Amino acid sequence: MSGFDELQRKVRKLQSRAGNxxxxxxxxxxxxxxxxxxxxxxxxxxxxxxxxxxxxKRDLAVFESSR
Amino acid sequence: MSGFDELQRKVRKLQSRAGNxxxxxxxxxxxxxxxxxxxxxxxxxxxxxxxxxxxxKRDLAVFESSR
Structure with missing residues (x-):
């Protein structure tokens, strides 16, 4: 799994925890x-x-803008 | 105003602030x-x-039980 995928997965997990x-x-x-x-x-x-x-989310944004 | 009245008033005020x-x-x-x-x-x-x-509230309860 790429670093980007991992970061996306992390964000999704945290979004779920934040919702709870x-x-x-x-x-x-x-x-x-x-x-x-x-x-x-x-x-x-x-x-x-x-x-x-x-x-x-900010890490992900940096990642996305650097691709 | 008696100490009891004052305490009652304080509790009412705090109840309103707590509600807010x-x-x-x-x-x-x-x-x-x-x-x-x-x-x-x-x-x-x-x-x-x-x-x-x-x-x-606890002060008030002590007051009430001692009257």
């Missing part, structure tokens, strides 16, 4: 005040996934 | 990935309000 994290944060917010002590941990996880996705 | 913070976090989650860099700041604000509300 978004849903988890959304459900937490909806159910508040239930589980309010979990806010920071869930938010941090969500932030980390979106940061990783953002970086991978 | 909950909505803000909910809207942020709904609109992701838009503003994903704001996740931690919004979550921290929400957490702080709910922590304050929780403490005030």
């Amino acid at each position: 994290a978004k849903m988890e944060l959304h459900d937490l917010a909806e159910d508040l005040p239930v589980n309010w002590t979990e806010i920071k941990a869930v938010a941090e996880k969500t932030f980390d996934v979106f940061a990783e996705l953002d970086a991978a | 913070a909950k909505m803000e976090l909910h809207d942020l989650a709904e609109d992701l990935p838009v503003n994903w860099t704001e996740i931690k700041a919004v979550a921290e604000k929400t957490f702080d309000v709910f922590a304050e509300l929780d403490a005030a």
Whole structure:
């Protein structure tokens, strides 16, 4: 598998994880005040996934523009 | 105004602020990935309000049980 394919696969995986994290944060917010002590941990996880996705997307864009 | 009244008023105010913070976090989650860099700041604000509300409610409960 080429580096480009691998990068595309990574982005797709991260998009799926980001979708799940978004849903988890959304459900937490909806159910508040239930589980309010979990806010920071869930938010941090969500932030980390979106940061990783953002970086991978930028890598992919660099790759695409250099082909 | 008695200490009890003041405490009741504080709890009501915090309940209103917590409701707003909950909505803000909910809207942020709904609109992701838009503003994903704001996740931690919004979550921290929400957490702080709910922590304050929780403490005030417990103060009120102590007050009520001692009357």
